[in-house]
Amino acid sequence: MSVIPPPEKLRVTPDAIEEAAKLLYIRALKILPDDIKQGFFRLDASETDGLARSVLATMIENIAVAERTENLLCQDTGIPIFNVQIGRDVELDGWALKQAIARGTERATREHPLRSSVVHPITRVNAHTSCGAHVPVINIDFVETPRTLRLEMIPKGSGSENGSFLQMLIPADGLAGVKRFVVDAAIKAGGKVCPPTILGVGVGGTSDLCMHLAKVAATRPLGSVCADAEGAKLEVELSEAVNSLGIGPQGLGGDSTAFAVHVEVAATHITMNPVAVNVQCHSARRASATFTPEGVVIGF
Numbered sequence: 001m002s003v004i005p006p007p008e009k010l011r012v013t014p015d016a017i018e019e020a021a022k023l024l025y026i027r028a029l030k031i032l033p034d035d036i037k038q039g040f041f042r043l044d045a046s047e048t049d050g051l052a053r054s055v056l057a058t059m060i061e062n063i064a065v066a067e068r069t070e071n072l073l074c075q076d077t078g079i080p081i082f083n084v085q086i087g088r089d090v091e092l093d094g095w096a097l098k099q100a101i102a103r104g105t106e107r108a109t110r111e112h113p114l115r116s117s118v119v120h121p122i123t124r125v126n127a128h129t130s131c132g133a134h135v136p137v138i139n140i141d142f143v144e145t146p147r148t149l150r151l152e153m154i155p156k157g158s159g160s161e162n163g164s165f166l167q168m169l170i171p172a173d174g175l176a177g178v179k180r181f182v183v184d185a186a187i188k189a190g191g192k193v194c195p196p197t198i199l200g201v202g203v204g205g206t207s208d209l210c211m212h213l214a215k216v217a218a219t220r221p222l223g224s225v226c227a228d229a230e231g232a233k234l235e236v237e238l239s240e241a242v243n244s245l246g247i248g249p250q251g252l253g254g255d256s257t258a259f260a261v262h263v264e265v266a267a268t269h270i271t272m273n274p275v276a277v278n279v280q281c282h283s284a285r286r287a288s289a290t291f292t293p294e295g296v297v298i299g300f
């Protein structure tokens with residue numbers, strides 16, 4: 001009888017996570033992902049408004065200057081969010097992972113140094129660590145990919161985060177109510193969310209899941225499509241609707257209000273119809289580290 005040895009586990013140390021968290025926070029603040037850069041060029045090519053084109057040109061130059069001079073894309077260092085995807089056959093100490101992410105975030109803030117944008121919500125005291133109760137936000141998910149651990153860092157800027165809306169619609173409001181809510185949210189947000197944006201829409205679930213889905217949608221790479229066919233149809237329709245509002249780059253008018261509208265859906269209750277909007281500003285920053293037995297790959 002042959003005995004197949006169990007697969008070797010991927011082991012990631014807290015030190016490696018801490019270093020990656022520090023590096024990713026700083027990298028995300030300086031280098032925009034390629035899909036977002038391409039998104040700018042696509043909007044620039046189709047924009048019909050002269051002022052909007054000059055705003056887009058300034059944004060494109062800002063991206064190049066930040067990269068060339070190793071400077072920040074925006075002064076807003078955001079609320080640090082880490083999305084952790086743990087594959088099969090990965091061995092780690094979950095508590096140590098959370099501590100390591102916080103230590104990496106704090107070190108990035110102190111050692112770079114970065115402006116800490118995180119305060120206590122009642123006293124408004126800033127510990128100048130970019131950390132606090134429940135911050136960094138850490139989302140953990142388990143995936144099938146063997147011996148892989150992916151750490152994604154998203155510095156979520158406040159101007160766009162303030163353009164978050166949730167409505168517990170009822171089934172009688174139908175899909176028409178969902179669409180109306182999203183378009184109204186885009187109008188209400190106007191230029192305050194630093195367009196062109198990725199407008200993230202959550203449909204279904206519970207109130208908290210719906211809002212979370214909107215954030216997932218807002219932070220998805222450009223070019224990605226909702227896995228649900230009905231959600232994908234809604235993405236096309238809402239992208240057209242939002243870009244016909246005339247809000248334009250920084251709210252100064254034009255066609256380029258959103259790079260895209262992204263939708264994520266979850267099953268919901270028979271008597272519920274929740275919809276949420278979360279906005280990603282034009283500085284749609286993210287960075288990732290993928291750990292495998294072969295080493296670490298840094299990317300977007």
Ligand SMILES: O=C(O)C[C@H](O)C(=O)O
Pocket residue numbers: 075076077117157158159160194
């Ligand atoms: O945090 C800031 O510096 C400002 C923020 O990015 C904003 O859009 O209001």
